[in-house]
Amino acid sequence: MSAPKKVVLAYSGGLDTSIILKWLETEYGCEVVTFTADLGQGEELEPARKKAEMMGVKEIHIEDLREEFVSDFVFPMFRANAVYEGLYLLGTSIARPLISKRLVEIAEATGADAVAHGATGKGNDQVRFELACYALNPDIKVIAPWREWDLTSRTRLLEFAEAHQIPVAKDKRGEAPFSVDANLLHTSSEGKVLEDPAEMAPDYVYQRTDDPVGGPDQPEYIEITFEKGDAVAINGTAKSPATILTELNEYGRKHGIGRLDFVENRFVGMKSRGIYETPGGTILLEAHRGIEQITLDSGAGHLKDSIMPRYAELIYNGFWFSPEREMLQALIDKSQEHVSGTVRVMLFKGMARTVGRWSDHSLYSEAHVTFEDDAGAYDQKDAAGFIQLNALRLKLLAARDRRLKG
Template sequence: MSDVKKVVLAYSGGLDTSVILKWLQTTYGCEVVTFTADLGQGEELEPARKKAELLGIKPENIYIEDLRETFVKDFVFPMFRANALYEGFYLLGTSIARPLIAQRQIEIAKATGADAVAHGATGKGNDQVRFELGYYALKPDIKVIAPWREWDLTSRTRLIAFAEEHQIPIAKDKRGEAPFSVDANLLHISAEGKVLEDPWQEAEEYVYSRTVAPEQAPDKPTYVEVEFERGDAVAVDGKRMSPATLLTELNRLGGANGIGRLDLLEGRFVGMKSRGIYETPGGTILYVAHRGIEQITLDRGAMHLKDELMPRYAELIYNGFWFSPERKMLQAAIDQSQGPVTGTVRLKLYKGSVSVVGRKSPNSLYSLEHVTFEEDSVYDQRDAQGFIKLNALRLRLLNRQQS
């Protein structure tokens, strides 16, 4: 423990990370640098600065950064080019935020001469793996401190007692047990644990905060157009926007129409099953829109290969291997496919559903001449006979062998 001189802590300013901050000071006797990232979680971050200062952190050791644009441009958008879904449903909202936080912690550690990093993830979840795989990939010799795997503050009562002993301010709503645990960023908000632990019981409406109930959504559908360039969304309803601004607008539209709710029982990387309630309104629209523009611009072979690669790509992100060579290899293949993925998709939003109702592109592979039911001069239907016979040859020979 005495080997640690300075540690960069991923710090939210909440009860848990404030206790961790003081625990690092008292247990390791080290200097602490706090890093607080604005990823669009919707909370004021300046209170985190004041809390850190109150706990004795020097102003030059307090880092509070707005990373929303970086988050969407360099992490969310590359992932959405792959149409990534974990276990068929999850849009990876928590998973994709962790490598960015880990990356900035390591960069700050290098800039400040810190020899360690710390996080507040528990020993039961995926986040500890995601953070630490990121740390080690970017700085193999970094020391990692994971308090939840080390200390004896194993209950809310003990955390509060520690906070009171060290004069750490405690919000009134933190003295009782929170009804569930929350993680939020610009892509999604998740809730898990406590009242949500019985997978048979439907989540109460108070669990949801970013979307109206589909039953309460407008009775008239909302139409929206999303424009893409080389696989990335660049405009909504003809208005060009930065990545974070665009996702914020899609969140507004999706939330108002009850879109993006998911009740998922997922297989954690550490081995257990967990239940999460996710809201990803803008991401759900973006996912459907991206698949819509690919329908008209991507060749069948490229699209089908992407769909084969996607589960592996999604699993890598979920498990924390964003910085792995295999994820980078898959990303290169995915990005190569996105050259022609330019155009506009029109979507219909209605009471929790989002569907593609129109698509157009200067790179369209759709040929009305070839597909029409009317008379044409470009396709000879007699060619299909040979095509079918050649494809049937191995089946006919196999049947002869088995007869």
């Protein structure tokens, strides 16, 4: 790869990406443009601007992408009820395509010929960033310093920082206890004190949820309204997508909802232990399944459930912009045309549980299901023929087996 002349760097303002910024300048002699996205990680982003300015960056992009993140990435994923390996709500995975999209767009707008990220060579994020970038611009150059440089220890990173006058916070002088990724959907904590999967995670790892054991002793009830599979209101008040997720996060925090201690299979081949907190997303998933229960046809729902693991795996592995993910999305979105109505959810000590649901689009017929007189809505005698037809092949199999045994 020829040396880039101008690089757009996904920049957090932290030590690692600040070192990457200076390394790109010294290694390639190129100009660096920084891009910092507000995805609801809960941190002030102005310090990132000041740090970039201090390091001599001329073009600094800081963008609030919270609404786009939830409306165009989180909500489509939740229409699918996407869960990776039965447990993980894909909080880190779903943020990467949006960051990559803006990296490529800023590169085009600023005349940059490359983009760079701070993902390591052991993780999934390098794959997610790069697959997304190449899908959007097949000619873009992607630089992954962690796969190239010789700064292979914390000591060498700190030495590089000091040699280039990069400020190092005091708490970065030692080994960080764990690594954190955060956005509006979740927080992810990995490494260091969490690397032994046999050891219980320390309480201080949890940042977005209160301990459910010490939570309120009385349950709290909220109502979430959906239109075509997307949440549009809480307790009857319409809100924007990002505002809804923010408010659900607060409900989830208070009741300790959405904690997950998970050993997952990374795309690159190794197993990894992580502590995830997805308070609002856990409530949202429960509520969405609740409204689907009365509005989604059984055939459509079962088909949708059967493709969900494949859809979730595509997102986890970085294939958001692939044709197969888009094909599955079209199927999923078709299924959501009548997924509208309201769900009442009980929140209590780490649990979110649907306790009521209603909709003008409901397929639930009390006349058909009642144990009382159904006034002729359903003829129970019809079930006899239904059973006989479905039993026919089983009876033929059993008859053959008995004949062969005899």
